[in-house]
Amino acid sequence: MFSGEAVAHTNFANIIHDIALLNSLGVKLVLVHGARPQIEERTMLRGVDSQFEDDIRITDSQTLECVKDATGSLRAHIEALLTMGLANSPMHGSQIRVCSGNFVVAKPIGILAGVDYQHTGTVRRIDGEGVEKQLADGSIVLLSPIGYSPTGEVFNLSHQDVATEIAMTLNADKLIVFSEQDGLLNSDGHLIQNCEVSAIQQLSEQCDDKQTAQLLKTIISSIENGVNRCHCVSYTDDGALLQELFTRDGAGTLISHNHYEQLRPASIEDVGGILELIEPLEAAGTLVKRSRELLENEIDQFTVIDRDGMILACAALYSHAGIQSGEIACVATHPDYRGEDRGERLLAALELQAKKFKLNNVFVLTTQTAHWFQELGYLEVSRDQLPEQKQTPYNLQRNSKVFIKQL
Template identity: 55%
Template sequence: MHDYVNWFRHSTPYINTHRDCTFVVLLPGEALEHANFNNIIHDIMLLNSLGVRLVLVHGSRPQIEERLNARGVASRYHNDLRVTDLDTLGCVMDAVGSLRIAIEARLCTAPSGQRSRLRVVSGNFVTAKPIGVLDGVDFHHTGEVRRIDRKAISQHLDQQSIVLLSSIGYSPTGEVFNLACEDVATSAAAALDADKLILLGPQTGIFDSEGRLQRELKPSRAGTLLQQLGNSLPGSLLRAACKACEAGVRRSHIVSFADDGAVLTELFTRDGGGTMVSQEAFEQIRPAGIDDVAGLLELLRPLEEAGILVRRSRELLETEITQFTLIERDGMIIGCAALYPLEDSSAGELACVAIDPDYRHGQRGDQLLQHIEQQARELGLNTLFVLTTRTAHWFRERGFEPSSVERLPAKRASLYNFQRNSKVFEKAL
């Protein structure tokens, strides 16, 4: 009894700290099959009763494999990604639907003495896009997260509901895509500006090659461990934790789904019980200088090679460097955008918007856009133009309207590259 009272007293600061915080919890398919899952459900209910805003993301890999085997459908992978053809998609939908219903049923079972049930909400909160064809392999209905409906999820969390997300996403055209549950979890945590991402795995946490539990990690120091873990479930969880922290989530926690009370131990004790991955050094948005040219070239080169951005030589960048705004993280340039006031007009052109692929889930593009718009207003500009070939949807979703070459100021219109055939958009400031 004394130990219990002592623990309860020492947990009080954590109870107060976590109240009204948003936690995203990843439950891989392996966790759902484990005998300890009932205890995990009880711990989730307890967190909800303590005022924690919860988003649950569940996986389904072993359940999908089970259905594929039962139907005699062979699993196909490329680069460790499942190829989801129509036959496989049927198994994915069957597995995910069954698991979602089972989890909702568990969460709706009121503990003894509790009169009201939890509200669990699921729906089409995840917009997805196809991976497409890689190395000549068509991934069909395997996709990746395009957008998380932050507003809708937040509204349900405000009503004390638990939001349940599956490893399924939908396109605006009504297609269904099979997603990696880690992608859904990290994207949701970043979009919701979550306080924590909690990842349940088969082990207590992350262990090094000598079997020592790593209680705290920084993403920059996880490289060797990621190589050792490969594509195992612990490796996938560590990659997700690092990605989430790099996207702006302050702390990610990897704990065991097999140990009773592992989540509570990690959250409500000083030393925790698993592995915590925390953010790196701080980042800032700042004007570019001549010393940044080399870093800019490195950031822009892959996008130029893919034809997304127009090629810029070192000489041109040196000449135009004062037009650029950068996101710098721990001395590394991870994002940029340029503003070019257009002669003989009150308009400007937004150009060269780029974010390092490893940092694209932290709304940094939005931060850059807001910064550039404010800069344009301070210069007295009232219209912002952008020319793009591959990212029209991103600008449309941020208030840019379709325009035309004829709408561009005369001097800029005379420089339009008809061979590139960029689409023109504009936004009133």
Template identity: 50%
Template sequence: MTDRLDAWVDWFRQSSPFIHAHRGRTFVISVGGEALSEGTAAALVHDLALLNGLGIRLVLVPGARPQVEERLNARGAAIRYANGLRVTDAEALDAVVDAVGSVRLAIEALFSMGLANSPMAGLRLQVASGNFVTARPLGVRAGVDHLHTGEVRRIDTAAVRQRLDDGAVVLMSPLGVSPTGEQFNLYAEDVAVAAARGLQADKLLFLHEGEGLMNADGTPLGELTLDEARERFEAAPADAGPLHAQVNRAIAACRGGVPRVHLLPRQRDGALLGELFSRDGVGTLIMPQAFERLRAAGIDDISGILALIAPLEADGTLVRRTRERLETEIDDFTVMDREGTVVACAALHRIDGTSAAEIACLVVHPDYRDGHRGRQLLARLERDALAAGCDRLFVLTTRTAHWFREQGFAPTATESLPAERRAFYNLGRGSKVLVKALV
């Protein structure tokens, strides 16, 4: 029982930076009608209620494709496609209106459940829906009139923000009305993109069907920059599959100013929570710039650095540093930032009166030591040292001498240290001294 409690407490503490980071943010979430047709919607709504309770402003855009197809099949009709786009006639539009209405009511009912002994116990969540989407006809494409199939003209962002300010979860359906009062069948994913762009949402999350994106070696594809996504997927044919289409929608969202787009497997229970409250997530993140970045440290990073180095100070690998000392040395530090969390750090200390510098406190979080982050940090410090006019780098270490030797450092005598640094050498620690010439 103690082990389980310790694991739970550890997870909860690790999730706290994400809880703080997400509070007050606006997330747009797109999910297909399959979530309702397969009976998994209750678990999803429970997770959405939890996000709302943590202060996240939610816009939910549910699709209704299975529900529409069910109604059309019952009538012996079908939505026709031309060049990969829907053609919605009057009969199909009736089925769409009926299906979208039923999905909306089903979701509202799930948000209204407050049964004891359930995740919704005691909750009174407001769900706001309305005429938020103005649409226009798709028109004639390649000689085909798409009739009641439309595209988003605009989102009434002021009305949506007002509902979000009131604490409601906003429900936005894939139906739009034109200024002339005509109804149009829309792609839910396109409504989600338009809403995220119009609201300047912090995140757009697509809960997709089937497996997610994979690397060539069969491992999950965790992240893509906008340029990488364009290179790999934008030129894919229109029939490449729904997940590729969502990647292209993610590209459009990023171009429109949405900083983070997430592709998550809808069938994986808790995918939303796993993506939002863990460092590595469970899906694919698409963003304009790299997920991780090396940057100069600032005062706000001190707590993150202290948490990173504390275990190594405790076992004697590192010399203990107080918060006050870090405050005076913070300008010497470089950190690797992963979505606001410090996962690696290192310091470059100039040695006064010499052309040498010392590398100190190079630490990578245990969860991220399988990559090349240590090498990336070291390469950054070497470039900084060269730019500052240094021609030698020293490092003092008790346990990582072999790693530094692999990076081009060579053992040297303590006497090789500049006099100023040698004066502070701790004989009790017995650190090995290594040096690297910069060229």
């Protein structure tokens, strides 16, 4: 889904090239474009007064002609760009089929609060079967923000409404929305890389920009109606679309129903990922060396954070029989993902787990992260305060400091 502003941007041709590449890889694509600035341009040229109510255009007969003119012109422009192929690449001269049609059945908004919206409408239904046939044939389906009624009328629609309805009808794997920003930004203006839909709902409640609010509404509605993931990427940044889809961290914001990163108990399938994570720390002397066999035997003690199958962080909780104390060990975070509270999340999860086991306290042995544990409420104690079972195998050579936290 991209707005009329995105189509007018100088980077749009690059986005089309990326879309053509995705199509060549067998990705089934439906494109939905907006046209607000283009419609506005035509109303000004024709001397037609633009009327809005709650940021919704009131489409009279004269405005409708501007709508049809703008959307038809934009559709031809996008089709022409897709026909170009990719110059200076193996795709140069390749043929890409683009299909448009009367897939969107619309109905009038009607009269709301005494305001007659005339030829402004909403989506009644999508011809999903017709769209699926075109996708199965390898075509890119291009939808404009207009719809048709069974009585032969044409209605001006919101492109966000069209995108939401088509994503829901097709049970799409992803809805990708283009924004002027790098993605969705938090209250401090920093990019949100990934989040759950609940965070977007909170963001929507605080948003005072109408365009951003509509974009957030589209994302929320899509995910709540079965779309697995939504992505928000920049239409000003060349390559943002491909980077978002084909790199682990992406370029914009990924929104999912559940957190993209999962904090969960480790399983035997995670042994390789944990070993890969902790081996550099073992080599540096930060962690005690663990063999694969030992890790396999103790895997039930571990909790991990994974992102699309990659273990980003891990930690283990060992409870000692006969005493109400537990040991937190092997706390590790991938160097590329430090500084974003993953360690804190793991520690909090293990402390909660220890409380469920009715442990009175947890302790850690560390050589290099003493201050971090202190910041999280752990107090340094002498070695003789360790549980008796732990004092005997205490590694004198490592000279680890002992920290304890009462639960």
